[in-house]
Each structure stands twice: as C-alpha cells, then as structure tokens.
Amino acid sequence: MLNFTFKNQTEILFGKGQISEVPARLPANAKVLFLYGGGSIKKNGIYDQVVNALKDAEVFEFSGVEPNPSYETLIKAVDVARTNEVNFILAVGGGSVIDGAKFVAAAHNFDGEPWDILAKGATFENPLPIGAVLTLPATGSESNGNSVVTKKETSQKLAFASETVQPQFALLDPEFTFSLPPRQISNGAVDAFVHVIEQYLTYPVNAPLQDRFAEGILQTLIVEGPKALENPEDYDVRANVMWSATMALNGLIGKGVPQDWATHMIGHELTAIYGLDHAQTLAIVLPSLMKVQAESKKEKIAQLGQRVFGLAGAGGVGSEHIIDDTIQAVVNFFEDMGVETKMSDYDLNGDSTEVAIDKLIANLEKNGMTAIGEHGDIDPAKARKILELSV
C-alpha cells in the first residue's frame, strides 16, 4: 500500500426530508448566492423546498449554469456574489453546478484574472463556503474539492482542486432524483463507474481493502443502475445509486493506490471540442484504453472480470479471454445504461473521425496532456491509438 493522507470534511445529509437540516448549517446573517442550472428544479418542486430552507437568509439567485459549466457564465455569477457581498454559496444541481460553485467561491476574493486559477494553478485565499443540494448523482463533486470548468472561447476544459472549496455539507435526497431524464441517470451511473475504474484499474499494490471497496461500488452500480432506469421512483434504488456515486469520488477508494485518469483527460477534449456529455466521452474512451493498456493493466482487468462481472468461468485466470471478456462486459454495461461507446455514434459537428482525432490530439498537446495514465506512458501517439480504436 502507498502512503497517504486522507480527510473528508463534508457532512453528508442523506435521505428524504433531510433538507430540514440545511437552515441550521447556514452562517449567521446569511447572504446566500443560490446557484442553479437550467430551471428544472422549478418544475419538480426542489426550488420551492430550497427557497423555504433559505427563508431566514438574504438570497441572490443565479441560474443558468450549464452542463460542463463555462467560465463565461460563471464569471457573471462571480460578479453577482461580489456585488452583493454574499457570505455563502448554496449550489443546487449536479456536478456542473457544484463545480461551478467552487470556481465562484475561489474567484470571489481573488485579485486578477480568475481563469488563472485553472490555467496557471494560481493560488487563492478565503474562498466562500459552499453547501450542496445534489439533484444528479454522478460526479462526486458534492463531497470533494475538484472542479472542472470549460472556457468556450478557447475550447479548454480544465480542472482545479482544493479542499478549501469542498462543500461544508451535501444534501443527498434520493427523491430529488425521481424526475431526472433517463439520459442523466445513464450518464451519472457511467460517470461514477468510470471514477471508480480510474482509481482501481491500474496495477496491484497489495491494497485488498481498497480493491474490495472499489469492486463494491462497481457491483452496486451494475445492479442498481439499470433498475434506476426501469423504476425511476424506486427510492432505495435511487438511494443506492446516489450513495455509490458519492463514494466513487470522495477520495476514499483512491487512497494508498495508483490512479489513472487518462480516460478523463482524453474524454475532456471530446467535450471541449464537440460538446459531448462527459459520460459519453468516458464510454467512448475507456474500452479502447483498456485494450491499448491491457498488458500493464492485465492483473486488475482480470480481477475486475472475475470479481465484478463474475467471469471466472469464462476463460479463467491467465487466459487471454478474460481480458477481452472483461472489456466486453464494460461495453455491455455502458450500452445497457443507454450510453453508446463509439465516436461514430455521436454527432461530431460534421467532422470525420479522422479529422476529429487530429483535433483531439492537438488539444491534448495544447493542454500539456502528453504523459498521462498511472505510468505516465500515454503520449499523444498512444492517445491516438486509443481514439483510433474508438471510431
């Protein structure tokens, strides 16, 4: 096992009705930036519940945070927060809104161009505190310090991370997910699945408990994900998907083990250039990455196949088949969740896959993603090979 430090400061408020716990967790004399997305929360009743929870606070609403939140939108929210001297951000939505809240929080007291926080790793001080009301289980953003923001002007999708912008509390009410469109449930389950894979599917370092935890999340997503599509108002199923997605990326399962994240890095470029959903990009990249990296990942791919997909009989340990069968099982899960796994399944703004791959590789190079993966061995040539297997 590798050395690590670990703390997760976010208080989880899990279950139906837990929004009643929110008011007690706001600061005194709360001046709250209420940040949300496209307005679906006004249709499903969540907006009214949040307004009620904020009834003793001074509230400034900012809506319109889009999927893959953009710098161009968020900088307007920074302006609202500064102008009104808010002292708290309540982010109501999925990972995009919560990621956006982290950027607004970090930019709030930052002198200079806030994009530098992402582009240059600029340090910031005294970020605004954040609370999260999660409506879409997927990214884990509700209890980690990670944020990904896209600058439309330059087609850059970049990340920053700081525990100082991690939400102080996260409300996870499974009922808040009942009205989600199927595509968002599909994307969320695939996203959480790949978050686990990025922290699990590397090489063995004799860390069996981390392996078991990762496998437990994967097993739960594989069983509960399809049920969540079939029975949108099954409370327990939604609860299980929600808790799995949070545990997938709250830092725990990746401690003491190598991590990969190359699928994310390559996938980010597909979103930056072509606007694909984040999960769609992961479903395109991961199976091909597993093929290209099969040699260095073989022990963990076999373990995934045997323990998670029950493939022990289909080839056996040491067999060539277990690698192929496991990759196919991953593809099957993505497709069962309704997420297609080839670039040609999606609209690439009319580009051919050949043209697209050239653009994607150029963007990876521009963003310095030239030595990614757990061994740092995925250079642009290898990334190209991965994408060529994904057409």
Added chain:
Amino acid sequence: MLNFTFKNQTEILFGKGQISEVPARLPANAKVLFLYGGGSIKKNGIYDQVVNALKDAEVFEFSGVEPNPSYETLIKAVDVARTNEVNFILAVGGGSVIDGAKFVAAAHNFDGEPWDILAKGATFENPLPIGAVLTLPATGSESNGNSVVTKKETSQKLAFASETVQPQFALLDPEFTFSLPPRQISNGAVDAFVHVIEQYLTYPVNAPLQDRFAEGILQTLIVEGPKALENPEDYDVRANVMWSATMALNGLIGKGVPQDWATHMIGHELTAIYGLDHAQTLAIVLPSLMKVQAESKKEKIAQLGQRVFGLAGAGGVGSEHIIDDTIQAVVNFFEDMGVETKMSDYDLNGDSTEVAIDKLIANLEKNGMTAIGEHGDIDPAKARKILELSV
C-alpha cells in the same frame, strides 16, 4: 436505506515515516499531555520518535493507561492536564489509550464529577483537542468519537460518544505494529471483525453498498489476519489489517443500516467482572448470539456465509446448513486467530460458569442493558440463553 448524517473529521496520516507530519498539526505554543500505556513504546523506538516530533512543544508525560482504561487512572491524568494547563493531548497507543484521552479531554473543563459524563450522560464543553498515534489496530478509536472507560470500584464498563473528542489527526504507521505481541494482533483482528459484524449482521434494508463495504473489510481481515500472525514484519499485511480496523469503526459502514452491538454490551460485562480482553469476550458471545438470533438474522447470516466465507455450495440459500456453517466459520476464524470462544477456556477467578452467568446478567441489569440488539429484543432471559450456549 435508512436516513443518516455522516462526517468524519479525523485526518488520517497513513504509512511509514508519516510521523514527520505530526509537528505541523500541533497547536501554536503547544503544551502537550503525552499519554501512553505500559511502556512498550520505550522498547520499540516509538517513544523516541514521538519525543522527537514533540521537540518544539512543552510536554507533560502520563504513562500507565491500562488495557480497558480505568477511571481511577485517568482521573490522575486529568489532574496533570489541569495543573499544567495543557492545550493538546497526544495519545500514543491502542484503543485504550485513545479512549482514555477522550475521557481526559472531556473531563478537562468539566465542572463536577467527570464519571457523570459516562454514568449520567452529562454534557461537557471545550474538550481538549486530541491527536492519536496508533500502535495497535483494533478499536477504530483513532477516527471516531467513542470512548469506553471502566470504573474498577464498581465493576462498571461504560461508554460515551461525542464528535468533539474525536482525534483531529491519526497517525497510522504499520511499522509501529511490527513489535506487537501476537495476542494483541489476534485481539485486534477479532475486535475489528466484530465491529463490522455489529453493523452488518442485522436484517436487510436494501443497502447493497454498505453490505459490500462491510464484506470487503471482513474478507480482508480473514485473509490478512492470519498472515499478520505468521509474518509480523510484512509491511503490506500490517498495513491492510490497520486500514481495515480503522474503516471498521469510523462510522462509514454503519450509516443507513440497522446496528446491533449486543455482543459488545454482553461482552463488556465479562471484561468488567473478570478482566477478559475485549476481543476474547466478543469471541465468546458472538457465535452464541448468532445461534439465538438466527431467525431474525437469517438473511444476513446466509449472505455472510456465501459472500465472505464462500459457503455457497455448502447447503445453499434457504438451507438450514448455511446458518450453522456460517457460525462455525466465524468460530474457526476466531480460533485461527488464536482467540478461544468458550467461557470455560478462560480463567473466571475460580467462578463456575453458572455463577459467572448469574453475575453477568445481574451486571447487565444494573447497567440498564435489558433491551439490546437491533430489535431491542435481547432481554436478560435471552442474554442468559446466549451465555449458556457459550460455556
């Protein structure tokens, strides 16, 4: 899944050499109560490493905290802390020392008789902050707010819990466990195993991720526990046992599911009256409790047998055999770890088991433990039945 709130504020510093992280985590102008046990840390070099980490602090040592820490000893430590106006406690040891530190921390600014914190649930304010240097993986005390203290005068072993006394940081260096006597490794693995069981072996509430996490810890302990006895200086094995014991009782796996804890409550009386090691008492009580509660626990006992002990073929779902076989597998694990499972295997101060059972039941009643277990259905008559199966 049941509703829950969850936060774990303890920063884990895991791995060899991580003691170098401790000085930066002490308060400014640190006046530290350095609390430890019987002095083994002076033989294995941990004492010197701790003294070095505290070299910029004013340090007041208090040694002699015993296994099952006593009120009578700890109240002297409270006096040392008060007299010297310390502002931090560094607990160096296993669960007993860390539990003891929590009592000292709570008592520090408490007006009145500190035993009331345990006996009457008296509230306390401004406890001293605590750091933990773990030398014995077992209780999970290093990252929870639980404390169990024994008053020798009255043979009472009582618990209190508050997140305000949870350690701010916990150093887990597997090398610090290399020199442990086998009995302590045995006890620690059994203790951690039963902590998981108390949060797992109840009744199904459709919380599959919690089940998988619990099973993952149990599987790891079953594989790594015996190896830890065979190869005391295998770093990874010790690391895996250590991380499993912490995860067993840091609050995570018990969230959203019913909990039992009757094995602990009955076992506590065996320690209070006869001074048995905590883990020994659990090994005596649990198998009999599983027999007596087999009907209400049958689904989870079968799941334990199938998933953790691989008993799927030995009777099958719905078979009578799976219950008996699983209980026997638990007994086998305890005995493989060198912990005996019958009262008659231990010295009961010359009492017969009949006399002992009378005394134990009387003590349970005195301490108000008359409706324990996840259904509150273990009354003194049922507790007697459990103990009668444990002779």
